[in-house]
Amino acid sequence: MSHAATPTLSQDQLRLPRSAVWRSLPWAAAAVGLLALVVHWLLGRGAGAARQAHFSYLVAMLYWLSIALGALFFVIVQFATKAGWSVVVRRLAEHAMITLPLLGLLFVPIVGGMHELFHWSHPEAMQHDALLASKAPYLNVPFFSARALLYFVTWTALAWLFYRRSVRQDLDGAPQATERLQRLSGPAIILFALTVTFAAFDWLMSLDPHWYSTMFGVYYFAGCVVAIFAFLALVGLLLRRARVLADVITVEHYHDLGKLLFGFTVFWTYIAFSQFMLIWYGNLPEETIWYARRLIGSWGQVTLVLALGHFVVPFFYLMTRATKRRGATLLPAALWLLTVHYLDLYWLVMPILHPEGARPCLLDLTAFLGVGGCFVALFGRQLRRHALVPMRDPRLAESLAFENY
Amino acid sequence: MSQQPTTTELSLNLDEPVDQRPPLLLGDNSFRGITEAVCRPVEWVPPRGWYIFFGVSLALLGVLVLSTAYLFYMGTGIWGLNNPVGWGWAIVNFVFWVGIGHAGTLISAILFLFRQRWRTSINRFAEAMTIFAVMCALLFPTIHVGRVWVIYWALPYPNQMGIWPNFRSPLLWDVFAVSIYGSVSLLFWYMGLLPDLATLRDRAKSQLRRVIYGIFALGWRGSHRHWQHYERAYLILAAISTPLVLSVHSIVSFDFAVSQLPGWHTTIFPPYFVAGAIFSGFAMVVTLMTIARTVFGLEHIVTRRHFENMAKVMLLTGSIVGYAYAMEFFIAWYSGNPFERFVFLNRAFGPYAWAYWIMVTCNVIVPQTFWFKRLRRSLLWLFIASILVNIGMWFERFVITVTSLHRDFLPSSWDYYSPTFWDICALVGSFGLFFTMFSLFVRFLPQVAMAEVKAIVPAAHVHHATLHPAAPHAGPGAPAAPGAAPAGSLATPASLPQEA
Numbered sequence: 070m071s072h073a074a075t076p077t078l079s080q081d082q083l084r085l086p087r088s089a090v091w092r093s094l095p096w097a098a099a100a101v102g103l104l105a106l107v108v109h110w111l112l113g114r115g116a117g118a119a120r121q122a123h124f125s126y127l128v129a130m131l132y133w134l135s136i137a138l139g140a141l142f143f144v145i146v147q148f149a150t151k152a153g154w155s156v157v158v159r160r161l162a163e164h165a166m167i168t169l170p171l172l173g174l175l176f177v178p179i180v181g182g183m184h185e186l187f188h189w190s191h192p193e194a195m196q197h198d199a200l201l202a203s204k205a206p207y208l209n210v211p212f213f214s215a216r217a218l219l220y221f222v223t224w225t226a227l228a229w230l231f232y233r234r235s236v237r238q239d240l241d242g243a244p245q246a247t248e249r250l251q252r253l254s255g256p257a258i259i260l261f262a263l264t265v266t267f268a269a270f271d272w273l274m275s276l277d278p279h280w281y282s283t284m285f286g287v288y289y290f291a292g293c294v295v296a297i298f299a300f301l302a303l304v305g306l307l308l309r310r311a312r313v314l315a316d317v318i319t320v321e322h323y324h325d326l327g328k329l330l331f332g333f334t335v336f337w338t339y340i341a342f343s344q345f346m347l348i349w350y351g352n353l354p355e356e357t358i359w360y361a362r363r364l365i366g367s368w369g370q371v372t373l374v375l376a377l378g379h380f381v382v383p384f385f386y387l388m389t390r391a392t393k394r395r396g397a398t399l400l401p402a403a404l405w406l407l408t409v410h411y412l413d414l415y416w417l418v419m420p421i422l423h424p425e426g427a428r429p430c431l432l433d434l435t436a437f438l439g440v441g442g443c444f445v446a447l448f449g450r451q452l453r454r455h456a457l458v459p460m461r462d463p464r465l466a467e468s469l470a471f472e473n474y
Numbered sequence: 475m476s477q478q479p480t481t482t483e484l485s486l487n488l489d490e491p492v493d494q495r496p497p498l499l500l501g502d503n504s505f506r507g508i509t510e511a512v513c514r515p516v517e518w519v520p521p522r523g524w525y526i527f528f529g530v531s532l533a534l535l536g537v538l539v540l541s542t543a544y545l546f547y548m549g550t551g552i553w554g555l556n557n558p559v560g561w562g563w564a565i566v567n568f569v570f571w572v573g574i575g576h577a578g579t580l581i582s583a584i585l586f587l588f589r590q591r592w593r594t595s596i597n598r599f600a601e602a603m604t605i606f607a608v609m610c611a612l613l614f615p616t617i618h619v620g621r622v623w624v625i626y627w628a629l630p631y632p633n634q635m636g637i638w639p640n641f642r643s644p645l646l647w648d649v650f651a652v653s654i655y656g657s658v659s660l661l662f663w664y665m666g667l668l669p670d671l672a673t674l675r676d677r678a679k680s681q682l683r684r685v686i687y688g689i690f691a692l693g694w695r696g697s698h699r700h701w702q703h704y705e706r707a708y709l710i711l712a713a714i715s716t717p718l719v720l721s722v723h724s725i726v727s728f729d730f731a732v733s734q735l736p737g738w739h740t741t742i743f744p745p746y747f748v749a750g751a752i753f754s755g756f757a758m759v760v761t762l763m764t765i766a767r768t769v770f771g772l773e774h775i776v777t778r779r780h781f782e783n784m785a786k787v788m789l790l791t792g793s794i795v796g797y798a799y800a801m802e803f804f805i806a807w808y809s810g811n812p813f814e815r816f817v818f819l820n821r822a823f824g825p826y827a828w829a830y831w832i833m834v835t836c837n838v839i840v841p842q843t844f845w846f847k848r849l850r851r852s853l854l855w856l857f858i859a860s861i862l863v864n865i866g867m868w869f870e871r872f873v874i875t876v877t878s879l880h881r882d883f884l885p886s887s888w889d890y891y892s893p894t895f896w897d898i899c900a901l902v903g904s905f906g907l908f909f910t911m912f913s914l915f916v917r918f919l920p921q922v923a924m925a926e927v928k929a930i931v932p933a934a935h936v937h938h939a940t941l942h943p944a945a946p947h948a949g950p951g952a953p954a955a956p957g958a959a960p961a962g963s964l965a966t967p968a969s970l971p972q973e974a
Contacts, residue, residue: 151492203810247492255789255845262797270808283742283798283805328587339720343744350732351739355811463493 094449102442139297173221327393366426501774538903577755578604737878792841836866
């Protein structure tokens with residue numbers, strides 16, 4: 070509708086106001102993050118703590134990575150579908166996805182500490198296990214490292230392509246950028262799907278190298294999508310409390326984010342349930358062992374909390390229109406889902422280290438704050454540097470005027 | 475055809491400017507024009523082609539009736555089933571038809587929730603197809619049981635024998651899943667038909683027509699109150715149908731995947747089956763729509779843009795199917811399980827390799843051509859590709875069902891399965907049933923949801939008159955989201971310098 074009337078935003082709506090707490094976010098987050106990483110490193114040097122340190126770090130890494138990957142997926146899909154409603158929230162996702170190169174850097178300790186994490190990386194384990202030996206062409210240290218590098222290079226390249234063109238459009242307003250990204254979005258989805266799948270196989274599934282599930286890549290992906298919608302709603306609403314973007318991201322956009330959050334929570338459940346159901350029903354020991362581990366000791370309770378917290382509670386809570394349209398009710402939901410999403414990853418990883426039951430410890434917290442601090446610092450820095458919305462996107466007017474009906 | 479779109483209109487419709495939404499309809503898209511175009515095939519004397527099509531379909535339906543009668547008389551021994559292959563074409567056909575039935579509800583429910591307004595031109599058509607496909611699908615497990623006269627035992631009802639169906643069997647879940655899907659789809663379709671049936675009633679020239687359409691229109695008068703209830707019911711039904719789109723084929727996939735058979739027991743089956751179902755359903759919509767729009771003069775309502783969008787859906791779902799094939803293969807190797815590995819090598823290089831490669835070609839390679847705009851817009855190629863896709867999807871179910879069974883764990887019981895004459899009759903006959911229903915549908919019911927299409931034309935836009943005083947129809951960008959209201963309604967302070 071730009072030919073009819075193009076609403077534009079005033080400069081102070083496009084930038085973080087000088088007084089906003091958000092301006093100090095990068096420094097604060099970086100300080101917390103670095104401090105936490107140092108503490109994590111120090112604590113992890115203690116006798117017998119190395120494994121715990123690595124496992125905690127892996128959970129934290131996969132958690133923040135899932136938000137960044139979810140953001141990349143969100144941005145690609147907006148272009149692939151030529152979406153209009155989402156333009157005003159897209160920049161927030163763009164800032165989240167541009168953390169991918171940083172996360173790639175932060176991933177190095179995982180490759181370095183592979184022997185603490187992955188049973189298959191020990192040559193003697195391979196020797197005494199014919200099944201593992203048969204997987205050696207895939208599960209070996211050089212190939213694993215090369216793949217990790219390939220995933221991060223791919224994600225960085227994709228994120229950078231989309232990010233650069235989008236911020237450049239702020240300056241030149243060229244509609245060609247949008248067209249270009251629309252064309253790129255199709256192949257980008259293919260690359261995204263393949264890399265995320267194999268990353269999930271490598272970093273999560275191969276923790277238990279005997280176990281396998283064709284669905285596993287989709288499971289991690291479903292978590293990423295839940296995470297990004299929760300993240301966008303949360304960041305948007307927090308910004309709104311600071312009177313930033315308050316009349317730009319309107320109740321209509323929150324309603325849509327809430328709907329998508331609801332929808333993908335159900336999608337996650339669908340994938341999680343299907344995987345569980347088929348393995349439980351087939352009852353083959355080589356497959357059920359994975360779930361059996363997660364039902365022993367306190368893991369059984371964690372599983373129950375996950376089922377209730379990641380599905381039952383948000384399902385009924387987010388079903389009504391009112392909860393999605395009010396910040397006071399949507400914000401807790403977003404926060405809650407980001408929390409249970411962490412629990413989900415914790416539940417995927419930790420039973421390998423602590424088969425006897427969940428053992429939360431300080432290292433979990435330091436790793437979470439360490440990686441998270443770096444993530445938030447970069448996110449906050451980008452937020453300061455660029456316009457808060459893609460200010461000259463050809464579909465901005467449509468997004469600003471968007472209403473549910 | 476009087477509504478033949480002009481060249482400029484066509485390019486407007488196919489252009490993809492980023493700053494405005496292209497018009498969805500072409501030609502005469504006044505309310506009256508739409509009503510006339512859609513009602514004509516219901517009110518005219520059909521062309522000879524329709525009679526020929528209907529006649530052939532009826533003949534094929536006859537094949538179905540006769541072969542089924544013979545089946546009841548003789549038993550399932552007349553089919554090609556053998557000892558390791560206890561599920562043959564009948565199950566393949568069942569899964570095939572359920573899959574076809576997925577496009578309708580996807581279009582009417584999921585695309586509705588995603589505000590894909592182009593769906594209004596094709597949803598009625600696809601929903602009708604869904605219902606006929608579900609009818610064909612339900613036929614096969616029913617006749618496969620052998621003693622069809624006791625098929626009602628599949629339903630859990632209190633009985634003096636105290637016998638219940640096995641609730642732990644996915645075959646019973648199928649009974650529930652498919653029949654619920656069929657009922658909800660029928661209800662959704664019928665509810666959407668009400669305003670259009672009322673239109674036909676009001677236009678009826680003969681008393682008989684008025685009475686019949688009047689009965690089915692359930693007293694629809696188009697009052698505001700009616701519309702308000704209608705819209706609310708539509709939203710609720712869409713919300714109910716959305717999980718059904720996923721659940722039906724997931725449950726069908728459970729028929730296979732809960733077993734312990736390599737090639738069947740794999741966790742990706744539910745989403746993979748759903749994607750495949752949508753893929754084949756859209757292919758069938760494309761096949762039939764390319765013909766119907768030409769025969770019935772609906773080219774200005776179902777435009778090439780609609781086909782392009784359907785091609786994109788097929789590209790997406792076809793690629794998901796390809797992804798699933800790849801994951802199955804990779805995990806079969808990664809599992810290290812020799813039986814898993816064998817089954818997949820046997821699929822690709824064993825006695826049924828020909829079927830496997832037909833499947834891969836049609837389902838994975840053919841949709842990849844839709845990356846190219848020219849091929850997405852070529853109706854001829856779309857028509858051919860859509861038929862190829864459905865051939866491929868039929869073979870997919872054949873490959874899954876038969877190749878996993880024919881060489882089981884015990885090599886001494888291995889056998890080669892081939893269909894008999896009666897298997898072929900059942901498949902061909904089911905197409906007879908489908909096309910018979912389909913030809914009756916295009917003859918007696920409006921193929922396009924008139925009321926819904928009218929809601930997306932420029933004239934239905936609240937601000938239409940103020941925005942386009944000079945151009946009453948087809949203002950570019952006008953049929954965009956209704957949310958695209960002019961700036962005056964914004965909460966945002968809008969100082970309006972033009973950009974870009």
